[in-house]
Amino acid sequence: MRKILIIAAALIAAAPALAQTDKAEPQASIPFVNHGGVRDFDVVDNDTLYIEDQHRHWYRAELMGYCPDLGFARAIGFETRGPDTLDRFSTLIVRGQRCPVKSLVESGPPPKKAKKHS
Template identity: 50%
Template sequence: MKNRILAAPLLALGLFATPALAETPAQSTVAEQPEARINFVNHGGIRNWHAEDRDTLYIQDRRRNWYKAELMIPSHELPFAWAIGFDTGPIDRLDKFSQIVVDGRSYPIASLTQVDGLPERDG
């Protein structure tokens, strides 16, 4: 009898929480782009790059596709860098688990997504 009394409030709480759990991902307004990767980075896989700001780097692969890399930690030297490095680890592939190296410091990549091209400049 005592177990039934304790179960009733828990069941009632579960019924109130059910609509919150029933929300589908299709209802979200933010469209996520799939994570991308660039193969053969150490063998000519990267053609060009452009630092947008201290958090964002645009990378062009050898097929002239552009990718946007968001950094986990801002790099204050990135907008002024003449050269950067790509640390892919043991795999010769740049993805969200890789790092970029600017002035000897490593910065982890938070996300790497394919974009249509470089953003337009104002003025």
């Protein structure tokens, strides 16, 4: 019984520290994603992209994992499963492959890409 009390006291003492380290960014959503809500997108790598909405606001989307053809995509689709709103519960369709979204947060524009020297 004493061990349980000691463990409970340790967990209670650690709770404020755990709460302070969890500084998750607020999740965003883009309405009317399949009806003109998205203006543009810019791929960073195979699991991150920036999406611009019709009001020229940018969002950074992190995917659940590697999306193999994302870097080569000229177009992407959105599966929203309910309202026509892109959010962290949505899925990107890239060349027929489903790539689930892990997080969607408001952002500045995508970083500038380095120029290639020939």
